[in-house]
Amino acid sequence: xxxxxxxxxxxxxxxxxxxxxxxxxxxxxxxxxxxxxxxxxxxxxxxxxxxxxxxxxxxxxxxxxxxxxxxxxxxxxxxxxxxxxxxxxxxxxxxxxxxxxxxxxxxxxxxxxxxxxxxxxxxxxxxxxxxxxxxxxxxxxxxxxxxxxxxxxxxxxxxxxxxxxxxxxxxxxxxxxxxxxxxxxxxxxxxxxxxxxxxxxxxxxxxxxxxxxxxxxxxxxxxxxxxxxxxxx
Amino acid sequence: xxxxxxxxxxxxxxxxxxxxxxxxxxxxxxxxxxxxxxxxxxxxxxxxxxxxxxxxxxxxxxxxxxxxxxxxxxxxxxxxxxxxxxxxxxxxxxxxxxxxxxxxxxxxxxxxxxxxxxxxxxxxxxxxxxxxxxxxxxxxxxxxxxxxxxxxxxxxxxxxxxxxxxxxxxxxxxxxxxxxxxxxxxxxxxxxxxxxxxxxxxxxxxxxxxxxxxxxxxxxxxxxxxxxxxxxx
DNA sequence: TTCATAGTTTGATCGTAGCCGAACTATTGT
DNA sequence: ACAATAGTTCGGCTACGATCAAACTATGAA
Numbered sequence: 220x221x222x223x224x225x226x227x228x229x230x231x232x233x234x235x236x237x238x239x240x241x242x243x244x245x246x247x248x249x250x251x252x253x254x255x256x257x258x259x260x261x262x263x264x265x266x267x268x269x270x271x272x273x274x275x276x277x278x279x280x281x282x283x284x285x286x287x288x289x290x291x292x293x294x295x296x297x298x299x300x301x302x303x304x305x306x307x308x309x310x311x312x313x314x315x316x317x318x319x320x321x322x323x324x325x326x327x328x329x330x331x332x333x334x335x336x337x338x339x340x341x342x343x344x345x346x347x348x349x350x351x352x353x354x355x356x357x358x359x360x361x362x363x364x365x366x367x368x369x370x371x372x373x374x375x376x377x378x379x380x381x382x383x384x385x386x387x388x389x390x391x392x393x394x395x396x397x398x399x400x401x402x403x404x405x406x407x408x409x410x411x412x413x414x415x416x417x418x419x420x421x422x423x424x425x426x427x428x429x430x431x432x433x434x435x436x437x438x439x440x441x442x443x444x445x446x447x448x449x450x451x452x
Numbered sequence: 453x454x455x456x457x458x459x460x461x462x463x464x465x466x467x468x469x470x471x472x473x474x475x476x477x478x479x480x481x482x483x484x485x486x487x488x489x490x491x492x493x494x495x496x497x498x499x500x501x502x503x504x505x506x507x508x509x510x511x512x513x514x515x516x517x518x519x520x521x522x523x524x525x526x527x528x529x530x531x532x533x534x535x536x537x538x539x540x541x542x543x544x545x546x547x548x549x550x551x552x553x554x555x556x557x558x559x560x561x562x563x564x565x566x567x568x569x570x571x572x573x574x575x576x577x578x579x580x581x582x583x584x585x586x587x588x589x590x591x592x593x594x595x596x597x598x599x600x601x602x603x604x605x606x607x608x609x610x611x612x613x614x615x616x617x618x619x620x621x622x623x624x625x626x627x628x629x630x631x632x633x634x635x636x637x638x639x640x641x642x643x644x645x646x647x648x649x650x651x652x653x654x655x656x657x658x659x660x661x662x663x664x665x666x667x668x669x670x671x672x673x674x675x676x677x678x679x680x681x682x683x684x685x
Numbered sequence: 686t687t688c689a690t691a692g693t694t695t696g697a698t699c700g701t702a703g704c705c706g707a708a709c710t711a712t713t714g715t
Numbered sequence: 716a717c718a719a720t721a722g723t724t725c726g727g728c729t730a731c732g733a734t735c736a737a738a739c740t741a742t743g744a745a
Contacts (some may be wrong), residue, residue, distance in 0.1 A: 224542035226476065226535065231467025235703080239460035253722060266704055268723055278545030287712040287721050297544055301537035302459065307530045309457035312511030468733080486692060499734055501693055520691050520742040 232277055233305065237262050238270045242279065242293070242302055249403070250283065250290035329429040331422055332392060335407030336414065336429065340436065344443045345391075345401045354389065354402070361391045363406065371406075374442065376413075381405040414439055465510055466538065470495050471503045475512065475526070475535055482636070483516065483523035562662040564655055565625060568640030569647065569662065573669065577676045578624075578634045587622065587635070594624045596639065604639075607675065609646075614638040647672055 233239055237260040244259040245251060251259070257267035271291060274280040281294045293299055329338040336344075348354045353367035363371070368378065382388055382405075392403035402410070411429075414420050419435030422428075431439065466472055470493040477492040478484060484492070490500035504524060507513040514527045526532055562571040569577075581587045586600035596604070601611065615621055615638075625636035635643070644662075647653050652668030655661075664672065 224539045226538045226542050227467055227469045227472035229467075229542045229545070230463045230472065230538050234460055234462075234464025234467035236460045237703080239463065243459065254720095262703085263705060264722065265706085265724080269703080272723095279541070289722070295544070297537070297540045301534070301541050304530070304534035304537040305459045305463055306457045308512070308534050309459050309462045311528070311530055312462070470733080487690095495733085496735060497692065498694080498736085502733080505693095522692070 229277060229279065229301070232274060232279060233302070235270070236260075237266065238274060241267075241270060241274070241291075242298075245280070245291060245293050246299065246302060250292045252288045252290055256291060329420065329431055331411060331429050332401070332403065334411060335392070335401070335403045336411045337392070337401050338429070340431065340439070341401035343440075347444055348402070356391070360387075361389050361400075361402075361404075363389050376406070376409060381409055462510060462512065462534070465506060465512060466535070468503070469493075470499065471507060474500075474503060474507070474524075475531075478513065478524060478526050479532065479535060483525045485521045485523055489524060562653065562664055564644060564662050565634070565636065567644060568625070568634070568636045569644045570625070570634050571662070573664065573672070574634035576673075580677055581635070589624070593620075594622050594633075594635075594637075596622050609639070609642060614642055 233242060240260040241256045244256060253267055253271060254264060256271065257264050260267060260270070262270070271280065271282070271289075275282050275291070278294055279298050280291045283290045283292070293302075327338055329336065329340040331337065332341075335341075345354070348367070351366075351370075352364055353370055355362055355364055372378065378388075387404045389402055389406045390404035391400040392407070401407070414429075414435075415422060417435075417438070418432075419439045420429050420431040422430075466475060473493040474489045477489060486500055486504060487497060489504065490497050493500060493503070495503070504513065504515070508515050508524070511527055512531050513524045516523045516525070526535075560571055562569065562573040564570065565574075568574075578587070581600070584599075584603075585597055586603055588595055588597055605611065611621075620637045622635055622639045623637035624633040625640070634640075647662075647668075648655060650668075650671070651665075652672045653662050653664040655663075
């Protein structure tokens, strides 16, 4: 007779590859529909329904019904922490879901994470903005500072259009390849859109890889890296 | 094609009840033999061998051969953190390995954790000693302070006999029912032994429950709770 | 050497859980 | 009303993995 929390139950839920893929896909904080998750997990809708029912009833995910869709999200920060801890163990022990190769390297460099930019390029931008005081963490949530608003306003980002939705303006999103945060939220989406619109980068079709031209990447780095409000002499 | 750490592999290893029991048994930091773990998991030695081989080759446990025994330990702090994170999720979602009952309550109050005291009583002693500066954390490890040595020396604890083994004198051990640390290591073992020797408590046979008499518990609390070195007026 | 104990390998059994196709319900749009 | 799409339920198939008994190897004790 054993006592204590049933760790095996929750671990076995995450331990099934299809369900693990679903949970990983949701780790960005974005809500995804059942069909999205089925595709992400590589299973058919009926199978996905079964998995999702288990994950919800176990308290790992929460479901929100909207019209004829059902959107799923990670149930809470504790689940996120558990997944991140498992990632850390898997990474240390060298267990990877696939071999590393040249295409993998391109993905690590820059890729789209649903609708925003991820990978080394995105993580560097995030780090720069944190260091410059454009972004800051407050109470576990990511905020755009006053300074940041001025900075981005001067660079042609229209906040009005981004802030009237119920979606948060900015949100930290864990970057799997870099193990640091990058920028998500409507602002993150806007930046990826702008990057493509300006011709700095192109999204590969059917792939998540984002290809920067050499000039484009230089321009992009210059765009985000100029110090905000340089001190007047 | 997916990329990133194979979280499903490590989660599925922990997700099997027998293996989860093994890992939980090792969470105290104590090394256990294959037979111990087989008993702990409720399986026969051949089955345990199979499970342990998987856990070792996946990097969750490390094995150390000593004579005709093989002792297993948690491979690293990252594994411990992952298990604790899973415990947190399971506890929040209310997944327990067994129903709570009166016997469970007795176990929560006081029980033996291999050879030292655990449960509410043990956690309270630990908290008192931390607050009194008898114990302190230094670099992730638990230390007995100079003050603590004087305090315990005056209470008849023989350090010579405890410190010449390779086993650490004191070690923090996570208490499942209380979710806080209690004292393990050779000092922890010595204290449980003393508690029983003085007749303050008795170990139930074949059970991990430790039964304190009312007088015994009062004595025990008095023993550990007097402020060390009361300031002379 | 001989016996006893700790642990492993092998082989065979058995349950469970994942999976999908097909049929079904619910919601939206025309 | 009708079609289209999102999601679910059902039934049956399949495969993987947990399990143990028995035989085996390795170490220590008598």
